[in-house]
Structures are given as structure tokens and as C-alpha cells.
Amino acid sequence: MPLDVASVKVGDALPTLQKGPITKDDLKRYGPAAGDPNPIHLDDEFAKSAGYPGVFAHGMLSMGYLGELLVRAGGSPASVRKFRARFAKITWPGDALTCGGTVTAVHDDGAVRLVDCDLWTETQTGERKVTGTATLALPRA
Amino acid sequence: MIGRVLSTGSATVTADHVAAFADALGDQDPRYRGPHAVAPPTYPVAFMVQAMSGGMDTFQELGLNFMTLVHGEQEFEYRRPVQVGETLELTGRIADIYEKQSSSGGVLDFVVLETEAKDGTGATVFFSRNVLISRRA
Numbered sequence A: 001m002p003l004d005v006a007s008v009k010v011g012d013a014l015p016t017l018q019k020g021p022i023t024k025d026d027l028k029r030y031g032p033a034a035g036d037p038n039p040i041h042l043d044d045e046f047a048k049s050a051g052y053p054g055v056f057a058h059g060m061l062s063m064g065y066l067g068e069l070l071v072r073a074g075g076s077p078a079s080v081r082k083f084r085a086r087f088a089k090i091t092w093p094g095d096a097l098t099c100g101g102t103v104t105a106v107h108d109d110g111a112v113r114l115v116d117c118d119l120w121t122e123t124q125t126g127e128r129k130v131t132g133t134a135t136l137a138l139p140r141a
Numbered sequence B: 001m002i003g004r005v006l007s008t009g010s011a012t013v014t015a016d017h018v019a020a021f022a023d024a025l026g027d028q029d030p031r032y033r034g035p036h037a038v039a040p041p042t043y044p045v046a047f048m049v050q051a052m053s054g055g056m057d058t059f060q061e062l063g064l065n066f067m068t069l070v071h072g073e074q075e076f077e078y079r080r081p082v083q084v085g086e087t088l089e090l091t092g093r094i095a096d097i098y099e100k101q102s103s104s105g106g107v108l109d110f111v112v113l114e115t116e117a118k119d120g121t122g123a124t125v126f127f128s129r130n131v132l133i134s135r136r137a
Helices: A024-033 A044-049 A059-074 B015-024 B043-061
Strands: A013-019 A080-087 A097-109 A112-122 A128-139 B005-012 B070-078 B087-101 B107-118 B124-135
Touching: A013 A059, A013 A112, A024 A059, A024 B015, A059 A080, A059 A097, A059 A112, A059 A128, A059 B070, A097 A128, B015 B043, B043 B087, B043 B107, B043 B124
Parallel strands: none
Antiparallel strands: A013 A097, A080 A128, A080 B070, A097 A112, A112 A128, B005 B087, B070 B124, B087 B107, B107 B124
16 A cells, blocks of 8 residues: 555554565576676676675665665655665575565645655564665645 | 766667566456556566666776676666656666675675666656675686
């Protein structure tokens, strides 16, 4: 359910979204679709040669999941005005992500109500991997 | 170096590509499918490699270590969603360059790239800002 424009307030939770567990096949699908040829997400041997234990998820894959959360919360792709993510920790194959968010500010601007949010992805062990912020514009009824 | 334009170019948004991108996110939203679809919010990342492609010489000039290059942050500002069928004019430039000490004592190089997309009428569709981090070898 999208946020209710009339009653949305600071502290409200955005409806959570479950994604994953992320598989290596997910990464093989995402890389070409996103135009990202970096083998560090696709080839375990290459990732090891770069000093990682194996392939890891594109930061933008997690941001894409948070984008789905935002569009659901805002009710429309057009509701997303600003969207920022920080790839603080690496997301690994096998990680199951809970995407969440909370409302941090609400203010009106003409025909829309602007809703600022904090966002995050969290693994099954409660570790936050990607954090972010966004501004949604909800039409005022 | 800061302010240098890395590339300009255009990209046409196809229904197949937008649907494949949504599929790769496991996002079933029907608004991302079909000839009148719009694109998911993070779809503009698909243009970034193109927008940066003119920048390889610049990256070498900066001495960035490709083996350890990671995407640290990403920011989008949207005027409206990207639409299937439209052609966007893209301009990529270096917005900032700085360095920081890493917690392990090494030096991290930060490069901030900015991309602006305009539609056929010259109106801005989105701005993208990405921060790339490279561990100095």
C-alpha cells in the first residue's frame, strides 16, 4: 500500500520489501541489463585476483530494490524526486535483504506533499548494507 | 580536470531494455512493460558506462587503480521518469576529485562523476551523480 498523503507523518515506516536471497545468476542477469561489464560481479576467479573472497552484488542492484520500495510507497514511478544511496558494506550472494525506510520530514510544495525518507537494506543477520535517502512527491488530494 | 566533460552522446530507450532491467531487479510492476512504459528509478545507471566511456584516458591520467575501483555512492535527481521510445542527450563530466586516508592507512581516491540527461525539447529529465572510490596501489 502506498503512503496515505493525508496522514503521512515523521516516523512512519515505509512498507518493507523482501528481496533475495541473492544468487550469482541474479548478478549475471543484472550486469548486462545495467550495461555494467565489470567481471568482479560475475567471475569468482577475477574477484579473488582483486582481493575478494568471490563475486559480490552490484551496489546498484540493492539501490534498484530500494527503488521498488520507493515506487510502492509513493504509488507511482513519477513520485520519486530525489534518491541517494551509499554502498557502505558489500552485499554477498546468499544475502536475503529486507528493504526498509522511515519518514524523516513532510512539507508541502504547491500541489504536492514532499516526503523525505531514510532507506536501508538489511540482511538476515540484521546487518545494514546500503543506506540512503529519498524525497517522494505525493499529489495532494 | 574538475569540470572536464568526459563524453556527450545520445541513447534511445527501448521497451525491451527497460523490461530486461526490471526483470533483473525482480520487479514485476506492469508500468515498466510495453511500448508506453516508463523506466524504474535506477534505470539511468544503464547510461553511465556510456557516459563514462570517453573518460578512460582521464582515469589513467588520474592514476586510478581499476582493479580496486568501487561504486561508493549514487544520487539521482528526477524531473520525470524516463520513457520508452524517447532519445536522451547525455553529458558526463567530472564534478569533483579528492582523496582521503583509509582506516587501514592507505590512500583512497574519490572521483565524482555527474551526468545530465535532456530530452528532445532540451528539458532536463534527470541528473545523476556517482562517487567512484579507488584504493591507491
